[in-house]
Amino acid sequence: MLFSLYYFGTALIYGALGCAFLQCLLPFYGYFSKNKYCLALARPCALLQSLLIANAFLLLIIAFISNDFSIAYVAKNSHPSLPFFYRLTAVWGAHEGSFLLWIFLLNLWTTALCFCSKDWDQDLRALSLALLGLISFCFLLFLSQTSDPFAPIANAIPQDLNPLLQDPGFFVHPPMLYAGYVGFSVVFAITLAYLVKGAASSHWAHIVRPWVLAAWSFLTVGITLGSWWAYHVLGWGGFWFWDPVENASLLPWLAGAALLHLVCVVEKQGRFLGWALILAILTFSLSILGTFLVRSGVLISVHSFANDPSRGAFLLLLLAFITGSALALYIFRSLKTRAAPSLFSWTSREALLLMQSILLFTAMATVLLGTLYPLIMEATGLGTLSVGPPYFNQVLFPLLLLTLLFMGWAPFSQWGLSGWTQASGRSAGRQLLLSLVLAVALTLFFTQQWNSTVILKLSLILWVLLSVKTAFLKQTTMALAHIGFAVVILGIVLSSAFSKEREVRLQPGETVALGPYVFQFNDVQGEEGPNYRGVRGSFTVLRHHKKITTLTPEKRIYSVRSMVMTKVDIYPGVFHDLYVALGEPLSDNAWSVRLYYKPFIRWVWLGGLGIALSGFLALLRFARRQT
Amino acid sequence: MLKLNKLQTRRLYYLLALMLGLALAAGLILYSLKQNINLFFTPSQALQANLPAGHRFRLGGQVKPGSVIREKNRLQVHFILTDLKRELPVTYSGILPDLFREGNGAIAEGSWGTASQSKKTFIATEILAKHDENYMPRAMYEELRKK
Numbered sequence: 001m002l003f004s005l006y007y008f009g010t011a012l013i014y015g016a017l018g019c020a021f022l023q024c025l026l027p028f029y030g031y032f033s034k035n036k037y038c039l040a041l042a043r044p045c046a047l048l049q050s051l052l053i054a055n056a057f058l059l060l061i062i063a064f065i066s067n068d069f070s071i072a073y074v075a076k077n078s079h080p081s082l083p084f085f086y087r088l089t090a091v092w093g094a095h096e097g098s099f100l101l102w103i104f105l106l107n108l109w110t111t112a113l114c115f116c117s118k119d120w121d122q123d124l125r126a127l128s129l130a131l132l133g134l135i136s137f138c139f140l141l142f143l144s145q146t147s148d149p150f151a152p153i154a155n156a157i158p159q160d161l162n163p164l165l166q167d168p169g170f171f172v173h174p175p176m177l178y179a180g181y182v183g184f185s186v187v188f189a190i191t192l193a194y195l196v197k198g199a200a201s202s203h204w205a206h207i208v209r210p211w212v213l214a215a216w217s218f219l220t221v222g223i224t225l226g227s228w229w230a231y232h233v234l235g236w237g238g239f240w241f242w243d244p245v246e247n248a249s250l251l252p253w254l255a256g257a258a259l260l261h262l263v264c265v266v267e268k269q270g271r272f273l274g275w276a277l278i279l280a281i282l283t284f285s286l287s288i289l290g291t292f293l294v295r296s297g298v299l300i301s302v303h304s305f306a307n308d309p310s311r312g313a314f315l316l317l318l319l320a321f322i323t324g325s326a327l328a329l330y331i332f333r334s335l336k337t338r339a340a341p342s343l344f345s346w347t348s349r350e351a352l353l354l355m356q357s358i359l360l361f362t363a364m365a366t367v368l369l370g371t372l373y374p375l376i377m378e379a380t381g382l383g384t385l386s387v388g389p390p391y392f393n394q395v396l397f398p399l400l401l402l403t404l405l406f407m408g409w410a411p412f413s414q415w416g417l418s419g420w421t422q423a424s425g426r427s428a429g430r431q432l433l434l435s436l437v438l439a440v441a442l443t444l445f446f447t448q449q450w451n452s453t454v455i456l457k458l459s460l461i462l463w464v465l466l467s468v469k470t471a472f473l474k475q476t477t478m479a480l481a482h483i484g485f486a487v488v489i490l491g492i493v494l495s496s497a498f499s500k501e502r503e504v505r506l507q508p509g510e511t512v513a514l515g516p517y518v519f520q521f522n523d524v525q526g527e528e529g530p531n532y533r534g535v536r537g538s539f540t541v542l543r544h545h546k547k548i549t550t551l552t553p554e555k556r557i558y559s560v561r562s563m564v565m566t567k568v569d570i571y572p573g574v575f576h577d578l579y580v581a582l583g584e585p586l587s588d589n590a591w592s593v594r595l596y597y598k599p600f601i602r603w604v605w606l607g608g609l610g611i612a613l614s615g616f617l618a619l620l621r622f623a624r625r626q627t
Numbered sequence: 628m629l630k631l632n633k634l635q636t637r638r639l640y641y642l643l644a645l646m647l648g649l650a651l652a653a654g655l656i657l658y659s660l661k662q663n664i665n666l667f668f669t670p671s672q673a674l675q676a677n678l679p680a681g682h683r684f685r686l687g688g689q690v691k692p693g694s695v696i697r698e699k700n701r702l703q704v705h706f707i708l709t710d711l712k713r714e715l716p717v718t719y720s721g722i723l724p725d726l727f728r729e730g731n732g733a734i735a736e737g738s739w740g741t742a743s744q745s746k747k748t749f750i751a752t753e754i755l756a757k758h759d760e761n762y763m764p765r766a767m768y769e770e771l772r773k774k
Contacts, residue, residue: 358648394663565725
């Protein structure tokens with residue numbers, strides 16, 4: 001036991017805790033006492049902390065690879081029979097490890113800040129690092145006191161990784177999502193550093209913009225992958241369930257998008273600075289809230305994997321402390337400074353971007369309300385209830401329509417007082433009319449039905465897609481992001497309007513029709529996996545008596561946790577997916593089977609990745625302009 | 628009469644637009660929230676609450692061991708949800724989630740059936756079983772802890 005990983009791990013974490021403490025304290029002391037040496041110490045402290053945390057993270061990976069079951073966390077989330085690949089993902093499979101990942105990513109971002117801030121003002125750089133140190137200190141304290149990933153255990157029985165997480169998607173999804181969450185802490189640190197200095201201006205927007213862009217792009221990738229994972233692992237054919245855990249990731253995304261739109265105006269025109277600062281603070285708070293919602297166990301969710309109510313209190317306190325003090329500082333500063341009054345046209349680009357940010361913020365607030373409403377009701381003793389998906393769909397629908405309308409308008413707009421010219425108005429009108437006609441034609445041609453909601457949504461999507469081409473050369477990344485968003489919405493609209501699904505009882509040899517497709521249930525055979533056993537069904541899919549493919553959905557029992565899992569099989573396509581999931585065995589060799597026909601579902605994720613890609617492209621261009 | 632310069636008028640419009648927008652948004656939100664909340668009950672609470680047939684709510688409890696009965700040739704399932712005090716028969720047509728097991732916790736969403744008032748049946752349109760085998764509704768957990 002003397003050379004157990006426990007001692008190394010604990011030493012590394014406490015070492016990092018010490019570094020974080022110094023990284024926070026020294027620059028603040030240096031700033032207020034005008035001590036240059038203390039300011040300069042922020043960077044080495046931050047780099048040392050990152051090194052220690054990276055080693056702690058590596059140590060946990062080694063513990064998983066080497067099956068060191070003397071560590072409680074490893075014993076709870078791994079097993080000798082767990083395939084090597086999934087041992088790596090098990091590192092962030094539960095609470096302690098994912099928290100270490102959170103802190104590890106925070107340190108990666110801090111390191112990035114250290115290297116990208118060479119030409120910044122020294123005060124600003126040191127204060128930003130100090131605030132990152134403060135965040136890191138809080139979370140490390142939390143990790144070491146309540147959820148030590150290296151806590152030892154004697155004679156533990158390995159319990160295997162949650163089978164739902166034994167999926168390749170889980171290898172990338174949490175790191176990306178967390179990179180997004182955590183990235184906003186850099187934005188927050190820089191913003192707060194400006195507020196401490198009392199010198200927030202359009203320069204703030206210039207400095208903070210690439211960080212917002214990077215964090216938001218990672219978050220976009222994370223959410224997209226999460227949605228894809230839910231689609232092919234949970235076995236219900238859906239890509240978004242309005243589940244609190246999913247909402248938790250959407251909240252900072254919406255706020256971040258609002259911030260991103262606004263930062264452009266602040267950088268270019270110096271307007272709306274106050275609103276942008278508030279958004280920067282709130283976006284980070286929402287990231288912490290997301291962590292709180294997922295990790296605290298306050299929610300009844302279909303996939304809150306690791307939770308413990310006692311941990312919630314700390315996160316909530318931290319959230320209140322951080323948001324409260326940041327907003328207090330903002331109010332204190334804004335009382336002293338008064339922005340110069342400025343005029344702009346109601347049809348100008350800044351008005352449009354302001355509008356867009358307000359819409360996104362409103363969307364965020366409605367999702368937040370729907371997510372927290374059950375918690376508030378329960379905490380105040382007014383009953384236990386849940387808010388269903390129809391609420392979110394209903395409330396977001398008008399917001400989405402307005403957002404699309406403004407998005408299509410964006411390429412025609414101009415900065416400042418000139419705003420809306422007659423020529424641009426006429427051309428925009430023509431495009432709007434054209435997209436309406438196209439939407440009607442397409443809907444009637446493909447469905448032979450008059451479906452006014454689909455036509456309305458489709459015409460607005462087409463309006464965004466058509467109008468954006470004028471901006472393609474001048475604002476390529478904006479155009480790409482808007483196209484990506486339109487594609488996401490197109491995927492959502494078409495897949496939810498024209499999906500077909502059936503739940504049937506099938507005996508081997510029987511067939512069932514779904515739209516133009518015929519599914520023939522051939523047989524069911526037993527199978528053995530490394531850490532599971534199960535059965536594999538075989539379905540031949542025919543269209544007009546021609547065989548298209550054979551789908552082999554599975555039903556697995558993971559032996560260690562004796563947990564049953566549905567492994568669906570999907571025939572993917574650009575325009576539609578065919579999706580088969582085995583239900584349960586019934587009498588007479590029959591199975592209950594779920595079949596889906598999902599048109600355009602891939603577009604949801606393609607569009608999402610497109611949005612993220614445009615973000616990274618913008619970042620690349622930003623980096624090139626700097627050098 | 629109060630005289631406003633151009634900037635002040637503009638500010639006033641801002642404020643009015645903002646208030647109007649907020650009021651509209653709040654109205655819409657409250658309306659759809661009211662339409663789309665599902666109350667959550669344990670079987671004893673559900674029997675006490677006495678909601679009309681067709682009113683949707685969520686019923687949470689333990690699937691009584693030995694109570695799951697499948698109909699032949701259909702996807703119809705009958706089982707009993709219990710909070711260890713009262714029991715309620717539930718009928719569901721469809722595929723049950725993987726974690727649905729006798730003795731485990733489950734949440735059924737649906738409403739009272741209209742059939743016979745003497746023996747109440749809950750008609751579920753959706754069964755949620757949490758992705759964690761140790762899950763049970765909080766009210767039930769506290770009930771168990773008391774014992």
